[in-house]
Amino acid sequence: METTNGHEKFIELLARHEGVIRASIRAVVRRPEDVDEIMQSVSLTAWRRFDSVTDVEGFAKWACVIARYEILKFQRAKARDRFELDEALMAKIVDEGAEETKTRSSRMAHLQECLNKLPELRRLLVMQVYAPGCSMKDVAERMGKSQDGLYQLLRRIRLELKTCVEVQASRTDGPDGNRGLAR
């Protein structure tokens, strides 16, 4: 596929599935900078190997498998963090996730909808905290809250959003045996 069309197809597929691929990494890698770096390697490897892709429907799964190797490579290359998951566990989480890419895309697609259901102040708060360059400490100070208090509030909001996207995804998409969510 090393043609202009190949470029375009690759760009289209990566743009479409970038969120899911990044989420796969994010499930096992905590630092956003590390996620960025690994995503970079995944993009590069995927680009180099894109010639071998014959089934574009399976692109997300294929890229998640690449992500698994890039995560392990990255973790081995850097100093071990004592709160880093075991390699086998990490691989298992990513591999299982690669089987759920449709569900995960669907969940992410419903996020804006769920975010809009939040009260205005909470929505503002979440966008503040997840905006690049903003730290929780800064936001807590600005809101006059303790960091711990803000963290607890965010934890509740994240759970609310997670529940909401799962409900929305199941309504829209119907039962999905591939979901991996036994709820």
Place this chain on the structure above:
Amino acid sequence: MIDDDNLRLLDEWRHGRISESDFAILQQRLNESAELRAELRALADVEEGLSSLALQPIAIEPLQQPKRLVARQWLPWTLAAAAAVMALVGWLRNVDGGKSSGAPVASVTALLVDEAGAEFAQKRQPGEVRFDPGSYELRSGTVQLRYANGADLVIQGPARFDIRDEFHTQLLSGRVRAIVPPTAHGFTVETRDVTYEDMGTEFGLSMDATTGESTMHVFDGQVNLHRAGAKEILQSVHEGDAVRCLDGKFAAAPELDLDQFPSPGDIGFLRWNALRSEMLAEPHLIAWFPFVRENNASILTNAQRAHGVPDGRIAGAQWATGRWAGKQALLFDRDTDFAELEIPGEYQELSIGVWLKVDRFDWEMNAILNSNGSDSGDVHFQMTRHGLPRGGVLGPEKTSASWVGNPIPAAKWVHVVSVMSLPKLQNVIYVNGERVWEVDVKSPVPAITPGFCRIGNWLQEGLKYGSSPRAMRGKIDEIAIWDRALTQTEVRALTEKGRPSLLWSRDNPPLRTPMPKP
């Protein structure tokens, strides 16, 4: 159902608040429970989605501006692919548009689409080719940025600049050329004292950080000048005019030196020039004809002096423009136009790379570079009437010969490389890095001996017997010869490095008729 304790552990681990003992418990539970692992992924999905949404312009005004947007390392584009990316920027926006139509896509402020020798300072560099709002320092070289609105900025190092958004860039020092299409009207480059607002078209701006003086030349269209931070227009400058500003006072600008403001088209030539030392450092490069016109215009200089291949002699072929405005080429237009070379010595492997642009394929065979004879060990390299390349070393009996790729098109700069290997019993010709001609031979001749050769027209013995000429109609602007067989990867890299422009594509159209038999 995931209980609260497990949810707490997951969230605390994800946000760096977990204790060592709790982490051990969490790992054990994750190992045992597929449900808990799925929960972890679901939380990661939500957080990734939130991060992506927070990157996009939304209706919510942040309470404070981010200090500096952290560049998401989106894609490690090759520069070639960057062209396709920018073409797709509009499409990407439509795909997402900030709505929940699919996985969110991060918006792009500007991308590096071309460069020559660019070196950025640490921590003031783009993420591969992506420029997000922030501060940059180009220490040397030249870069072309394309903003999401379509504006191009060619920046010559050393330069320091801050990108605020797709319409606002501050030039702290250095020189830039801005090319602003209608979609980017209002694109501004700010300096310490003055803001230059392009009303469409093209201008060059230099900024001296020591004195604070800025000088601006309008190449085309109109540029409005505002005092920094103010909306009021101080002055409008039109095509052909220039202005210099120091401490808020305007004065006549010095005479324009166009070399100070390279255009996007110049970058390819700058890059090619920068390759010179890299090319000459390759020990197997035995000759490199960069097609630079000398005082004696009939000399075709071989820049690789270490291997005893002499300069060539030009007969009839005219000097013309090559791949870039400043690059020279030889135009072969008449049957009598050619240049002659001597490649002395005997070789087991040989690669000949040529950049050419064919006007027409007038003859059954159209010569690129051929030994003057047709003896065993001679080299032939030519194109058929269909533009299909053919050739290799003469003499050995072929077991197979076939065209396996698309022909050389007319009216397009093309990189054609003939690779001959006696040990591998193979001749291959690549067009823009793709295999197009393959020959397998039974047994090798003792050596490849090109000897005296002609470029652009063959001194063929056949003419004596009434066969057609084998003249070329078109330009050649570079020939390189190695005494080893280049790999396809190497050929592709050379094609990429010598690409004529950002929008040039390696792909060529297929033959419209059934592929002929060799």
